[in-house]
Amino acid sequence: MIHFHSPNPDGVTDSDKALLGINAPALVRPYLTLWRDERATPLISLASIAAETKVANVLVKDEGQRLGLGSFKALGGAYAVMTLFKRTLEERLGEEVSVAQLTSPRAREPAAGMTFCCATDGNHGKSVAAGARILGCRSVIFVHEGVTAARAEAIGADEVIRVPGNYDRSVDEAERVAMERDWCLVSDTSWEGYEEIPSLVAQGYTVLAEEALTQIGAAGIAPPTHVFLQAGVGGFASSISLHLSEALGERGIKTVIVEPDRAACLFVSAEAGRLTSFSPVESTIMAMLECYTPSLVAWRILNATASAFLTVTEEEAKIAMRRLAAHRPPIVAGESGAAGLAGYLSVATDPEARSRLGLTEQSRVLLINTEGATDPASYESIVGATADEVRQCSLSQPA
Numbered sequence: 041m042i043h044f045h046s047p048n049p050d051g052v053t054d055s056d057k058a059l060l061g062i063n064a065p066a067l068v069r070p071y072l073t074l075w076r077d078e079r080a081t082p083l084i085s086l087a088s089i090a091a092e093t094k095v096a097n098v099l100v101k102d103e104g105q106r107l108g109l110g111s112f113k114a115l116g117g118a119y120a121v122m123t124l125f126k127r128t129l130e131e132r133l134g135e136e137v138s139v140a141q142l143t144s145p146r147a148r149e150p151a152a153g154m155t156f157c158c159a160t161d162g163n164h165g166k167s168v169a170a171g172a173r174i175l176g177c178r179s180v181i182f183v184h185e186g187v188t189a190a191r192a193e194a195i196g197a198d199e200v201i202r203v204p205g206n207y208d209r210s211v212d213e214a215e216r217v218a219m220e221r222d223w224c225l226v227s228d229t230s231w232e233g234y235e236e237i238p239s240l241v242a243q244g245y246t247v248l249a250e251e252a253l254t255q256i257g258a259a260g261i262a263p264p265t266h267v268f269l270q271a272g273v274g275g276f277a278s279s280i281s282l283h284l285s286e287a288l289g290e291r292g293i294k295t296v297i298v299e300p301d302r303a304a305c306l307f308v309s310a311e312a313g314r315l316t317s318f319s320p321v322e323s324t325i326m327a328m329l330e331c332y333t334p335s336l337v338a339w340r341i342l343n344a345t346a347s348a349f350l351t352v353t354e355e356e357a358k359i360a361m362r363r364l365a366a367h368r369p370p371i372v373a374g375e376s377g378a379a380g381l382a383g384y385l386s387v388a389t390d391p392e393a394r395s396r397l398g399l400t401e402q403s404r405v406l407l408i409n410t411e412g413a414t415d416p417a418s419y420e421s422i423v424g425a426t427a428d429e430v431r432q433c434s435l436s437q438p439a
């Protein structure tokens with residue numbers, strides 16, 4: 041299903057632009073030096089899909105290996121944790137501290153006394169836990185009953201708390217316990233009165249958008265005309281969409297939001313013209329997108345930047361995963377990671393949608409594979425091979 045949308049740019053505030061615009065990545069980059077394995081993720085051209093769908097190019101930014109955590113989420117939660125700890129440390133010491141000093145001996149005792157928490161489907165919690173671990177702080181992560189044992193284990197937190205019910209319930213519970221125990225809640229979704237921290241999380245993601253534009257420029261390719269962004273609560277999509285619009289200025293870019301048809305909270309919000317929760321019936325394999333209430337800030341931004349909201353089925357997501365696995369070089373994309381391609385393929389094969397979104401032979405499409413095989417068993421059952429086997433194919437059969 042597709043909902044065409046007239047973007048209302050007036051909805052974006054100056055503060056949204058300052059947080060996510062062209063200056064944002066430079067604020068985040070110093071914190072990346074605290075990671076051991078920081079490097080740019082690859083940008084890969086899907087030439088055969090571009091030819092088949094009659095556009096100039098389709099590029100995928102592959103976030104599957106970001107900071108060794110398996111998804112772009114590594115950029116957001118950990119960065120927010122580090123920024124918040126820096127503030128706390130400066131208050132404690134009564135002086136400014138550098139990013140390098142966050143892991144110095146003087147920081148150790150204040151760090152040991154701080155607990156960061158959040159609710160997660162998996163990837164955001166992994167990022168918050170990693171940020172806390174780098175600093176020597178404690179992390180407690182809340183997961184809902186649908187999060188698989190393997191995903192909960194992979195979070196690597198000091199403590200993982202199971203909450204009955206769905207993702208939205210785990211968000212409420214994390215907030216309640218954080219208040220009660222005076223823990224620092226680093227949520228990737230926002231609501232009235234709680235916007236600043238989720239905006240920091242979203243600011244972290246701008247690094248990948250800037251990196252993609254730099255890689256595109258370095259390859260001598262013109263910037264994208266369309267971007268398809270998968271959404272859970274919308275924090276990721278709003279960050280990338282606003283950053284790209286600000287960076288590309290008058291050249292402009294059309295944003296299309298892609299959600300599972302079983303968890304389409306932004307789609308129903310766009311249809312209703314106001315923030316609206318989705319009534320869940322069944323769970324989706326796109327587990328990282330299984331959110332039923334949009335982030336307040338994300339909805340405000342996407343209402344201003346998105347040209348369409350669309351839903352994809354479980355089967356479309358599986359097909360997209362297999363197509364990325366079959367590409368040379370192969371791209372290992374989890375269920376949520378492949379959703380952007382699933383959305384693009386559904387638009388590209390729909391003449392009315394193509395025409396309304398101005399998708400032509402000159403169009404340049406940007407997609408983001410937001411995660412690798414973060415649930416290995418599920419990946420293997422859908423693709424018919426493990427992530428390692430898929431990668432091996434690229435070694436044995438060069439492009």
Ligand SMILES: Cc1ncc(COP(=O)(O)O)c(C=O)c1O
Nearest residue numbers: 163272273274275276328410411
């Ligand atoms: C792999 C992946 N893709 C996309 C998203 C969607 O991000 P958001 O919830 O900010 O919309 C998530 C969220 O956890 C994710 O883990």
